[in-house]
Amino acid sequence: MKIVIFKEFIGKKIKSFEISESKKELIFELENGKKYKFFHIQDCCEDVYIEDISGDLSKLIGKEVLKFEESTQVGSRETWTFYDIETIDCHVQIRWYGESSGYYSESVDFMELEGSNE
Numbered sequence: 001m002k003i004v005i006f007k008e009f010i011g012k013k014i015k016s017f018e019i020s021e022s023k024k025e026l027i028f029e030l031e032n033g034k035k036y037k038f039f040h041i042q043d044c045c046e047d048v049y050i051e052d053i054s055g056d057l058s059k060l061i062g063k064e065v066l067k068f069e070e071s072t073q074v075g076s077r078e079t080w081t082f083y084d085i086e087t088i089d090c091h092v093q094i095r096w097y098g099e100s101s102g103y104y105s106e107s108v109d110f111m112e113l114e115g116s117n118e
Contacts, residue, residue, distance in 0.1 A: 008036065009068035009113075011086075012061045023050040026094065027113070031062075035113040037097075038083070046100035051080075055092035063087035066086065070108075079106035 013031040020026075026038040040048035067086035072079055081096040098106025 004070040006068040006070065008034070010067045012063055013064055014060065017057055021072065024048065026050060031054065034073065037111055037113055039109055039111075040096075040098065040107070041109050042095075042102045043100075046104040046106055048096060048098035048106050050094060051097035052095045054093065054095070057092055057094075059090040060085060060087060060092060063090060072107075077102045079101060081108045 009028075009030070014028055015031045016029045018027045019023075024039060027035055028038075029035045040046075042048075064087060065085060066088065067084060069084050071082050071084070073082075077099055079098040081098070083094040083096075085092045085094070096108050100106055100107075
């Protein structure tokens, strides 16, 4: 299992978040004005979406992020991607589920949105 640390969030405060109705996009805005999007670049025969959120995302608002890590668990035709976010008094885990024919990627993509400021 590989763990990725999202340094962009460490020591920052989350101002807001938005989950798309389809549960295929999650956008975080930090108090410094930067916005980050978690999503999947869709291909033909695959599906990637937020399957579950353990904890209350709204409790992260205004709190300094101490931990923001990604880990994955890969099966033969599916991938689970976990995002663990912690503040001093809150822990949230976001679980993404991806499935495909085995030929396509089920990874979650991450990007900073243009026009966001620091």
